[in-house]
């Protein structure tokens with residue numbers, strides 16, 4: 561795909577590694593599990609939003625913006641990385657934080673919340689669940705304009721077609737890298753939240769005719785609702801690239817590992833976070849990759865993959881949030 565026609569900033573110097581999880585594979589006794597280390601992308605703490613921001617911030621700069629405005633949950637990795645990109649580019653950053661769980665915002669909380677302050681956020685607005693987040697961000701942009709400044713609004717998770725190009729590029733990277741490594745993958749698994757990662761990977765794989773199935777593991781929504789959101793964004797991303805329509809049946813987003821709701825811990829998440837730490841020294845996160853890996857482990861135990869099949873888990877980052885969940889994750 562001709563991605564070079566889209567302006568891009570570079571925040572990760574080289575492809576992120578693909579590594580074999582030998583101990584986890586032996587522990588599960590079925591498929592071979594591999595991991596794409598997108599927790600090690602550039603910008604403070606790394607994670608999947610860095611790839612989307614390469615395209616989004618390039619557009620912000622082209623428009624002459626002096627301030628990035630975005631939104632997320634109270635422990636949002638996307639907000640941390642948008643702020644980190646602003647710092648890198650010499651821009652200001654304002655955040656709108658949604659209390660998706662009532663009363664979940666604590667100004668003195670650790671994890672990403674601590675980093676918002678340390679990285680020098682210009683202003684944080686905390687709102688209740690169900691608030692019109694787009695309107696809240698537009699209001700900030702209007703206030704800045706009235707003061708002679710220029711804001712650039714980035715949607716939650718950086719998940720619009722431009723941001724999703726980051727994961728179209730990642731799909732190309734995975735295909736080229738696995739070819740170089742002589743690694744023939746059979747399946748890819750990723751977390752599915754605001755949908756940009758899932759949709760971007762899907763469009764990249766389809767655009768390259770990879771014929772490699774992709775399974776998203778939901779962290780928030782019910783299956784049909786999430787599959788609809790991923791499909792809609794994939795269609796718009798494909799249109800941006802001039803690719804054909806995305807078949808609905810290529811979108812799979814399983815909801816069996818969401819638990820009681822977004823960011824609420826589950827036993828399977830705690831097991832997955834501990835297993836990856838203790839078997840592989842890999843830090844997952846409690847909100848996204850812990851539940852996504854719980855899904856991969858659950859599928860492997862159910863026999864969804866054939867013995868010896870090679871399954872790639874896309875590690876989308878998030879480990880700074882671990883420090884806000886110590887009470888759930890400590891063994892004693």
Ligand SMILES: *Cc1c(COP(=O)(O)O)cnc(C)c1O
Pocket residue numbers: 607608609637638717719751752753754755756757758845848849876877878879
């Ligand atoms: C945002 C996020 C995701 C989900 O990615 P989307 O593109 O929003 O679906 C997964 N993992 C981590 C660590 C994230 O911060």
